[in-house]
Amino acid sequence: MTLGTRPVHELPEPATPFHDLDRYLALPRLSGLVLSPAGDRLVTVVSALDPERSGYVTALWEVDPAGERPARRLTRSAKGEQNAAFLPGGDLLFVSTRPDQEAKRAGDDPRPALWVLPEGGGEARVVASRPGGISGVAVARDEGTVVLVSPTMPSAAGADDDEKARTRRKEGKVTAILHQTYPIRFWDHDLGPDEPRLLAGHVPAVVEAGVDPLERGRVALRDLTPAPGRALHEARLDVSPDGSRVVTTWAVAEPGGSVRSTLVAIDTATGHRVVLVDDPQNEYSEPAFSPDGRRVAAVAEARTTPTRPPVRRLVVIDPGLAEVRGVAESWDRWPGSPVWGADGRSLFVTADEGGRSPIFRVDLGAVPGDDTVTRLCLDDGAYTDVRVSPDGAWVYALRSAVDAPPAPVRLDARTPGLPQPLPAPASAPALPGSLTEVTATADDGTRLRSWLVLPAGASDRAPAPLLLWVHGGPLMSWNSWSWRWNPWLMAAAGYAVLLPDPALSTGYGDAFVSRGWGAWGSAPYLDLMALTDAAEKRPDVDAERTAVMGGSFGGYMANWIAGHTDRFRGIVSHAGLWALDQMGPTTDAAYYWARELSAEMVLANSPHRFVDEIRTPMLVIHGDRDYRVPIGEALRLWWELNARSGEVVTPHRFLYFPTENHWVVAPQHAKLWYQTVLAFLAVTVHDRPWEVPELLR
Numbered sequence: 159m160t161l162g163t164r165p166v167h168e169l170p171e172p173a174t175p176f177h178d179l180d181r182y183l184a185l186p187r188l189s190g191l192v193l194s195p196a197g198d199r200l201v202t203v204v205s206a207l208d209p210e211r212s213g214y215v216t217a218l219w220e221v222d223p224a225g226e227r228p229a230r231r232l233t234r235s236a237k238g239e240q241n242a243a244f245l246p247g248g249d250l251l252f253v254s255t256r257p258d259q260e261a262k263r264a265g266d267d268p269r270p271a272l273w274v275l276p277e278g279g280g281e282a283r284v285v286a287s288r289p290g291g292i293s294g295v296a297v298a299r300d301e302g303t304v305v306l307v308s309p310t311m312p313s314a315a316g317a318d319d320d321e322k323a324r325t326r327r328k329e330g331k332v333t334a335i336l337h338q339t340y341p342i343r344f345w346d347h348d349l350g351p352d353e354p355r356l357l358a359g360h361v362p363a364v365v366e367a368g369v370d371p372l373e374r375g376r377v378a379l380r381d382l383t384p385a386p387g388r389a390l391h392e393a394r395l396d397v398s399p400d401g402s403r404v405v406t407t408w409a410v411a412e413p414g415g416s417v418r419s420t421l422v423a424i425d426t427a428t429g430h431r432v433v434l435v436d437d438p439q440n441e442y443s444e445p446a447f448s449p450d451g452r453r454v455a456a457v458a459e460a461r462t463t464p465t466r467p468p469v470r471r472l473v474v475i476d477p478g479l480a481e482v483r484g485v486a487e488s489w490d491r492w493p494g495s496p497v498w499g500a501d502g503r504s505l506f507v508t509a510d511e512g513g514r515s516p517i518f519r520v521d522l523g524a525v526p527g528d529d530t531v532t533r534l535c536l537d538d539g540a541y542t543d544v545r546v547s548p549d550g551a552w553v554y555a556l557r558s559a560v561d562a563p564p565a566p567v568r569l570d571a572r573t574p575g576l577p578q579p580l581p582a583p584a585s586a587p588a589l590p591g592s593l594t595e596v597t598a599t600a601d602d603g604t605r606l607r608s609w610l611v612l613p614a615g616a617s618d619r620a621p622a623p624l625l626l627w628v629h630g631g632p633l634m635s636w637n638s639w640s641w642r643w644n645p646w647l648m649a650a651a652g653y654a655v656l657l658p659d660p661a662l663s664t665g666y667g668d669a670f671v672s673r674g675w676g677a678w679g680s681a682p683y684l685d686l687m688a689l690t691d692a693a694e695k696r697p698d699v700d701a702e703r704t705a706v707m708g709g710s711f712g713g714y715m716a717n718w719i720a721g722h723t724d725r726f727r728g729i730v731s732h733a734g735l736w737a738l739d740q741m742g743p744t745t746d747a748a749y750y751w752a753r754e755l756s757a758e759m760v761l762a763n764s765p766h767r768f769v770d771e772i773r774t775p776m777l778v779i780h781g782d783r784d785y786r787v788p789i790g791e792a793l794r795l796w797w798e799l800n801a802r803s804g805e806v807v808t809p810h811r812f813l814y815f816p817t818e819n820h821w822v823v824a825p826q827h828a829k830l831w832y833q834t835v836l837a838f839l840a841v842t843v844h845d846r847p848w849e850v851p852e853l854l855r
Contacts, residue, residue, distance in 0.1 A: 174588045176650035179832055183207060183825045186584035187214070187641055188564045191543035191556050194244045195299055197223060200545070200554060201232065201242045201250065202566060204583045208236075212826055216240050218252060218275075219583040221566045223547070223554060229583040232275060233282070239273070243297045243304075245361060248277035251285070251304070253292050258284045272306065272377070274361060285361050286377040289321040290352050296397045296404070303401030303426055304359055304377060307393065309352040316381070320352075327351070339388060340415035343746050343785045346819030354390040356382040356404060358426040382429040387411075394444050398451040401426060405434065405445040405454050416749040421445055421456060423477065434475050435482055442473075444495055448502045452478060455485075455496040455505055464756040467675040468633070469668055472496060472505065472520065486520050486529040490667040493518070495542070499571070500550030506534075506571075508541050510635045510665030513560075513595070513607060515540035517553060517569065534574050539567075540638035546571060554580075558639035560609050560657065561593045561646075562586055590614055591649040596656065598692040600685055604673065608658035608689045609636055610696075613649040618697035622654040623843050626690050626726070628708030628715040632662040632682065633671065642821055642828070643709065651836055656693045660685035662711075676755060678711075679718050679763045686715065687723070703843045707835065709733050710787060710820065714765065717795065720776055721768025728842025730835055732779040733787045733820050736795040738764040746785040769798045775809035777838040779831065781818030811838060830854060 175181040187205040194200075200221040205214040216238035221229050233239045233252065241253040252275065255268045269291030275282040286292065286306060294307035314320035327333075335342075335350040342349055359377035383390060388409055395406035408422040420436040434454065435442055438461075445456045453476050460469040470492040472485035485505065486493075493507035505520045516535035523529045535541065539557040542564070546553055553571045558564040563586060567577035591613040598606045616622035625648055629636050636657035645655035659666065661674030661681035673681040694701035705728040708716045713734020720729050735741050738760045742751040755763070776799060780792035796812045803810075813834050815827055822831045833851040840846040 174590045174646075174650065176587070176590045176644075176646045179647070179829045180211075182644075182647060183211070183829060185563075185587055188556060188566070188583065190240070190242065191221075191545060191554060191566060192242050192244060193223070193545040193547070193554060194248055195246050195548070196248065197548040197552075199223070199244070199248070200566060200580070201244075202556070202583070203240055203242065204231075205238075207825060212824060214238075214825070218242055218250070221580050221582065223552070223568065223580070225568070225578060225580045228581045231583070237268075241292075241295050243295050245274070245297060245304075246300060246302045249361070250275040250277070251295055251297065251361075252282075253295060255291075258287070272304075283375060285375055286359070286379060288317055288357075288379075289324055293354065294393075294395075296395055298397045298399060298401030300399040301401035302360060303397060304361060305382075305395065305397050305404045305426065306357045306359075306377075306379065307354050307390070307395075308357055310355045310381075311352050312385070312387075315384070317379075339411050340749065341388075341417070341746055344391070345746065345786055346783045347785075349388065349391065353386060353388060354393060355384070355386055356390065356393075356395070356406065356424065358382055358404070380426070380429070382424050382426065383431075384429070388417075396446050396454075397426070398447045399449065400451055403451075405447060407443055407445070408433075410436065412749075414749070416753075418461070419443055421454070421475070423454075432477070434477060435473075446496050446498060448498050449500060450502055452476065453502075455498060457494060457496065458484075462750075462753050464676050464754065464759055467668065467671045470494075472507065474505075474522070483526055485522065485526075486531050487526070489520075489531050491518075492664055493520075495544060497544045497546055499546055500548060506544050506546060506553060508544060510637060512665055513609060513635060513637050513659060514538050515635070515637045515665070517541045517544055517555060519571070532574060534569050534571070535577060536574055537576055539577065560611070560636060560639065561589060563639045563641070589646055589649075591616070591646065596658075596689060596693045596696075598685075598688040600661075600673075600681070600688055602673070602681075604661075604670065604685075606658070606660070606685050606689055608656055608693075610693060611645040611649050611655040611657065612698060613652050613654060616654060616698040621696075621698050621700040622652060623700050623703035623705070624690070624693060625653045625655045625839070626686065626693075626704065626706040627655050627657055628686060628706065628712035629657070629659070629663070630708070630710030630712050631664075632674070632678070632711040633664055635659050635663045635665045637665065642823070647832055648836075651839075653839070654693070654699050656690065658686055658689040660689070676759045677763065678714065679722075679765075682715065683718055683722065686719070690725075703727065705729065705839055705843050707732070711735070713787070716776075717765035718763075718768075720774055721765055721771045724773040726774055728777070728839055729774050730777045730779065730838065731795070733781070733784055734778075734791065734795070735765070735787055736791040737766040740794065741787065741791055744788045744790060766794070766798065769802055772799065772802075775811075775838075775842050777811045777813065777835065779813040779815075779822075779834075781815040781820065781822060783817065783819040786820045826853075 190203045218232040235256040237255040239252045239254045243251045272286035273282045288308040290309035296305045311323040357379040359379045419441040421434040421442045440458045458473045491509040497506045519532045521530045541555040544555045553569045556564040557567045565582045566580040707730035709732035713731040716731040717734045
C-alpha cells in the first residue's frame, strides 16, 4: 500500500492498480478518435509513462471498426504522436516532434511537424514543417486539401521571415512580449509573441522531378490568414468536403478588453474571408460542414450577464440563403460537438444529462420546430469524439463513465441501445469498490442527485468515512472518468466518495443552472449540504468522519464551506477562488468574469469575508502557473489563515507546485498530490499522526 495511509477497509488480494499510485500512473490512457474516409479504420491516441516516469509519451493505435481484429500499434517514438487525420486515400497524417533525418536542421530545437504514414505500411515521412511548429491539422474528406494551424511571428511574410524573427529573439536572449490587445495569457501559457495562422496545401507524391531532394514530398503551403492577430486563438475549424473552404471560429476584439467568437469562411485558394455569423448576443463555436458542403452546423451560446445565465443551442447556417436556423430549440439540454449524419438530414451530438453524457441524434425537420431528438445510448456512459460511418449505419465514439476509463465503442446509428465495445489498446482496470447514486430534495423542491463511490467492504458494520468531492466548472457535471480527479484512488484508501451535481451543474436543464447563477454561495452550497445529509443517512457511511475537497470552482466551494460550517473534519482546497474582487481582474479572461458577476454579487459570494469563521483544518494546494485562478488566491488564503490563527504552526497546510498550472499533470507531482491529501485526511479524519510524504521531507 503506497497511497500514504493504510486503508480503513482491507480488500481481498490481488489489490487493484488504485492501491498503488505507481501502478495507477502507469495505466495507459486513451484520447481522440478518427475514422478513415472508407470507414474501415479507427485511430486513437494512447498515452503511456515515459522511461523516467516524469511525463507521458503518446502513440497512435488502430482499432477495428468491425470489432474483429485486435488493436495494433502504428507509431513508436520517444517524442510521441498526436493530431491524427486521414487523407482521402487512407494515408494517415499526424503531428510529432520526432527527429526528421532529412531536415536541414535535424536535431536543432525540433518543432512539431506534420508527418504521413502510408496506408500500406512503410516509414513515416515529414510533409510539412514550420519554424513555429504545427499545432493542428484538418483534411478535406473528398479532395484532400490539408489546412494547418501554425504559430507565426506577426511580421513574417513567410517561413524564412518567421525563422529570422525567431533567431533574432533567441540570439538576443529576448523573452519580452509587447501586447496591444487583451487577453495576454491563457490557462498556463503566455500569448505571443507569435500568433496562430491557417495554411493550406496538398500532400504531393514523394518523387517529384526537378525538386530539391530535401523538399520532395513537402506540402507547398499557402498562408490563408497573413495578419490574424489573436483572431485564431484556440480556433475550432473544419474543411469543406471539396476542400474549397475552411470554416473557423474568429475572435473579434471588443471595446473594454472583451472578446466575442464569430464564424468565418475562408477560401483555401485565395484566402478571401467571409463572415458567416457575427452576433453580439451570442458566441459561436464547433463548426462542422454538412456532407454536401452547403451548410454548417455549430453551437451558439448566449452571452451572459449577471442576471442571465448562458443558454447553448444548435444552429445550422446556410450561407447560400443567408440563413441561420435554430435546431431543436425547445430541447432543454446543452449540445456539443455536432457531427453530420451521412445523408445530411441529421446531426449527432453529445449533451450532459442526469450524471451521464449520451449521444443524441437530432433529425432535422422540413421546417424549424419539426426537429426530433433521440437518445441513442441507453447506458450510464459519457461519450466523446463521435464519428459516423460513411454508410450512416454506425456511430463510433470513446465511451467513459465515472467507473470506466475511455474506450472505443460503436452504436447503431438508427436504433437506441447499448454500446458495443471494440477491441481496445488497453483493458479497463479492476475497481476497488462499487458505484451507486444518492438523491435528495432541495428546499425549493428541486430534485438533486449525485454519484457515490463505495469502497469494497463498506457496510453497516464497517461504515466508510465520507469524502465530499465538489466538481469544478461550475458549468459541468460528474459524469465521466477523470485521470486527474479520480475517486477510486480514495476508495482504495477506504473512503466513500460523494460526487454531487449541485445548482449550476449541467445536464438538468436551464432552470437548474439559473438556480445558482450569480449566487454561488447560496443554492450550490445548500444543495451540497442536502446531498451530504442524504449520504450520511446510509448505514454504510460513517457520518462522524467526513471531509470535503474540490478544485477550481470545487476549491471555491471548499473555501466557502470552511467559513460556513464546521461539520467536516478536514477541507482540501485545490486552485480555489478566495477573494473574488481580487481574482476577477487577474484571471486570464477577466472580461468573462465581468459579464458574469456584478460588484454586489462578487462581494456577497466571496469566501474571504468569512475567514474569521473557519474552524476546520485546511489543506491549500496551488500551482504557480495557474492563470485561470491565479496563485494570489492561495497566497492570500494562506496568509489570512495564519494571521488569524495566533499560532506559529497552525493545523493548516499549503502544498505549492512552482511548475504546475491549474491542474497537476506531471506524474511525480500527481503522486505527491494524492500522498499529501491522504496524509492530511489521515490526520483530520482518523486522528493519526502527521506523516509528510518522503519526497517532501
